[in-house]
Amino acid sequence: MKRVVVTGMGIWSCIGQDLQTVTESLRQGCSGIGIRHERKTLGYHSLLSGIVPRPDLRSLLDRRLRNTLSEEAEYAYMATREALNNAQIDADYCLQNEIGVVFGNDTSNGAVVDSFVNAKEAGNTFMLGSGMAFQALTSNVAMNMANIFHLQGTNFTTSSACSSGAQAIALAAMLIQSGQQDMIVAGGAQETNDKSMIAFDGVNTLSKRNDDPAHASRPFDKHRDGLVPSGGAAALVLEEYEHAMARGATIYAEIAGFGFSQNDTPLGQPSTTGEYKAMLNALQNANLQPQDIDYINAHATSTVSGDIAEAQAVARLFYPEDRASDIENRPFISSTKSLTGHECWMAGASEAVYTILMMQNSFAAPSINIDELDDAAKGLNIVRQTRDAEIHFALSNSFGFGGTNCTLIFKNTRI
Amino acid sequence: MTKQEIIEKTNAFLVDEYEKDPALLKPEARFREDLDLNSLDYMDLMVTVKREFDIMPAPAEMNLVVTLGDFYDFIEKKLNEPAKTNE
Numbered sequence: 001m002k003r004v005v006v007t008g009m010g011i012w013s014c015i016g017q018d019l020q021t022v023t024e025s026l027r028q029g030c031s032g033i034g035i036r037h038e039r040k041t042l043g044y045h046s047l048l049s050g051i052v053p054r055p056d057l058r059s060l061l062d063r064r065l066r067n068t069l070s071e072e073a074e075y076a077y078m079a080t081r082e083a084l085n086n087a088q089i090d091a092d093y094c095l096q097n098e099i100g101v102v103f104g105n106d107t108s109n110g111a112v113v114d115s116f117v118n119a120k121e122a123g124n125t126f127m128l129g130s131g132m133a134f135q136a137l138t139s140n141v142a143m144n145m146a147n148i149f150h151l152q153g154t155n156f157t158t159s160s161a162c163s164s165g166a167q168a169i170a171l172a173a174m175l176i177q178s179g180q181q182d183m184i185v186a187g188g189a190q191e192t193n194d195k196s197m198i199a200f201d202g203v204n205t206l207s208k209r210n211d212d213p214a215h216a217s218r219p220f221d222k223h224r225d226g227l228v229p230s231g232g233a234a235a236l237v238l239e240e241y242e243h244a245m246a247r248g249a250t251i252y253a254e255i256a257g258f259g260f261s262q263n264d265t266p267l268g269q270p271s272t273t274g275e276y277k278a279m280l281n282a283l284q285n286a287n288l289q290p291q292d293i294d295y296i297n298a299h300a301t302s303t304v305s306g307d308i309a310e311a312q313a314v315a316r317l318f319y320p321e322d323r324a325s326d327i328e329n330r331p332f333i334s335s336t337k338s339l340t341g342h343e344c345w346m347a348g349a350s351e352a353v354y355t356i357l358m359m360q361n362s363f364a365a366p367s368i369n370i371d372e373l374d375d376a377a378k379g380l381n382i383v384r385q386t387r388d389a390e391i392h393f394a395l396s397n398s399f400g401f402g403g404t405n406c407t408l409i410f411k412n413t414r415i
Numbered sequence: 416m417t418k419q420e421i422i423e424k425t426n427a428f429l430v431d432e433y434e435k436d437p438a439l440l441k442p443e444a445r446f447r448e449d450l451d452l453n454s455l456d457y458m459d460l461m462v463t464v465k466r467e468f469d470i471m472p473a474p475a476e477m478n479l480v481v482t483l484g485d486f487y488d489f490i491e492k493k494l495n496e497p498a499k500t501n502e
Contacts, residue, residue: 063434067459124471129462130455 004173005413007249008087008237009353010079010187014050014230015339018082023357025339026365027386031214033228033341039194039201046206048216050230050341052192065148068134070108072189072346073144075233080145080185083235087249089183091150100153100181102172103142104164104188106345111135113195141189141233153181159345162299164188165234166348166398166406170258172238182243188349190231197229203268205303217342218369219300219307219335220377227301230341234350253356256393256411257286263403270309270399275299276316278405282395283317286409290318292393293331293409295364297355299397300335301342310397311376319379327381331395334367334383348398352408359391359412390415416468421490425483428463442484450483468494 009019014032016022025032034051055078057066069077084090089099115132119125134140139157146155154175158167165188172186190196200206207226209216217228244251259281263274283290296314300307318331336354337343343350358364364387373382392415396408416424429435435450446452452460457477465471470493480486 063432064456067455122465126458126461126471126474127465130458 001177002179003241004176004238004255005241005244005251006236006253006255006356007239007244007251008083008089009252009356010082010086010235011350011353012052012055012075012078013232013234013340013343013350014052017053017078019086019357022354023361026336026354026358027361027363029339029366029368029386031339031368032230033213033216035210035213036194042194042198044198044201046201046208046226047210048207048213048228048341049192050228050232050343052230052232061148067131068140069144070111070135070140070191071193072105072108072191072231072233073135073141075231076103076141076145076187076189076235077148079187079233079235080149083185083237084149087237089237094150097183098153098181099151100155100172100175100184101142101145101151102154102156102158102168102184102186103145104158104166104168104345104349105138105141106159106161106164107191107196108136108138108140109195110191110193145185149185151185154184160404160406161400161402162342162344163348163398163400163404163406164345165350166352166396166408168349169236169238169255169352169408170260170406173255173258176238176240183237183239185235186238186349187233187235188346189233190344190346192229192231196231200229207302215369217302217338219298219302219338219367220311220374220382221370222372222374224302224304224307227303228341230343231346232343232350233346234353236349236352251413252360254411254413256288256409257282258409259283259285259407261405263405265403267402270306271403272309272312272316274403274405275310275313275397275399278407279313279317279395279397282407282409288393288409291329293318293395294389294391295355295358295394296331296333297351297394297396298333298335299399301337306399307374308376310399311374311380314380327379330381332364332381332383332387332389334365336365338368339365348396348406348408351396351398352410355394355396355410359394359410360414362390363388364391416494418487418491421487424467425487425490428467432463440483442482442487444483445481446483446486464490470494
């Protein structure tokens with residue numbers, strides 16, 4: 001089976017809009033969370049959100065290309081642009097070679113709701129213009145990236161709620177492993193508008209710590225009260241190893257393995273067993289043992305039940321005996337969602353970028369805002385201050401809201 | 416609205432919103448061939464026409480517009496039509 005490596009990355013997130021800034025935000029433990037006051041009038045209980053700037057695309061894309069971009073596709077454009085530049089792939093290369101695209105995205109609520117409201121106001125669907133028919137599709141990210149960057153290979157959209165971005169990377173890796181493609185842009189994108197998360201506020205999953213945004217996302221803290229929605233986009237250029245070597249590409253990491261599972265619990269309820277299986281399947285796929293993993297980028301979103309289930313699953317797989325013994329040789333764990341909030345459909349891809357940046361720069365970002373560790377996480381090697389570390393293998397968890405789990409494992413190719 | 420005002424308003428949004436080269440904006444310029452406006456752009460033009468002139472053309476009417484000069488004439492004609500009442 002062919003090997004799959006990462007030869008380019010791009011990111012547009014609430015903790016930075018380029019790789020360098022994001023690396024420093026991770027190292028410094030900077031929060032990207034703020035308040036969207038307008039949500040109050042919509043009946044939101046949580047006004048918290050990752051604050052993601054909208055890119056000014058007028059100087060970068062012509063009107064027709066901008067017209068079909070949803071909010072999340074705008075972010076994806078910026079992330080993909082950086083990833084291809086980072087991989088030293090230009091437009092000519094894209095035109096002359098077959099590059100695929102796989103993006104994780106599970107809603108385009110902004111476009112759907114705006115279309116309905118505008119048509120109702122105008123009394124005429126012709127007043128929507130031509131772009132909304134494209135923007136309203138969950139596949140709008142992948143189709144627009146293919147259109148803009150001339151990606152003429154496979155084109156897939158993965159939709160599995162909060163594991164969509166991770167599934168995109170895993171699917172892209174499978175396509176390269178099997179020889180279907182030599183190179184694929186894989187990523188995830190997430191809208192942040194007020195329509196995007198309204199139903200999640202309605203099922204009481206969001207933090208209500210409105211008076212203290214930077215401390216609202218607090219995975220593994222005993223006093224967490226829900227997730228903080230966030231968004232943006234992340235993109236990775238995945239490439240077959242020999243292909244990357246032949247063109248002299250810089251290799252940032254290798255996709256060592258991936259694993260999937262579906263929970264056995266009712267929708268909306270996490271499953272320790274399901275999450276354990278995803279991690280175990282990923283280890284088996286990578287032909288690794290638990291002790292080979294140096295760092296775990298936890299899914300931990302700061303919800304009450306979700307963090308407990310993951311802590312239990314990690315303990316079961318990585319701390320099968322006494323948690324307190326030999327703790328320094330167990331994988332250390334952090335949730336970068338403490339900084340970014342929950343980037344939802346994008347999270348699996350953005351956390352892949354965060355993890356690889358940490359591997360590349362020999363540190364683990366802190367899980368901030370833990371004042372009192374939850375009992376379920378006690379004895380786990382959770383990083384609360386930035387930690388210098390050589391990471392050989394890192395594991396990243398993404399657990400979808402509908403019980404769809406995906407775990408990725410990355411190998412550091414620098415050490 | 417005078418014909419000159421229609422021309423100025425139209426040319427302004429074609430430059431600002433549709434990013435067309437002002438040098439191309441001559442009455443004889445063909446929408447599709449010279450100004451590179453396709454069928455989807457025509458749908459967007461309907462939205463712009465509503466916003467700028469407060470008239471709502473039908474797609475079939477817009478499809479009869481071939482040149483920029485036709486468009487000026489079409490807008491002038493629509494603006495001068497007596498208001499329709501609902502039956």
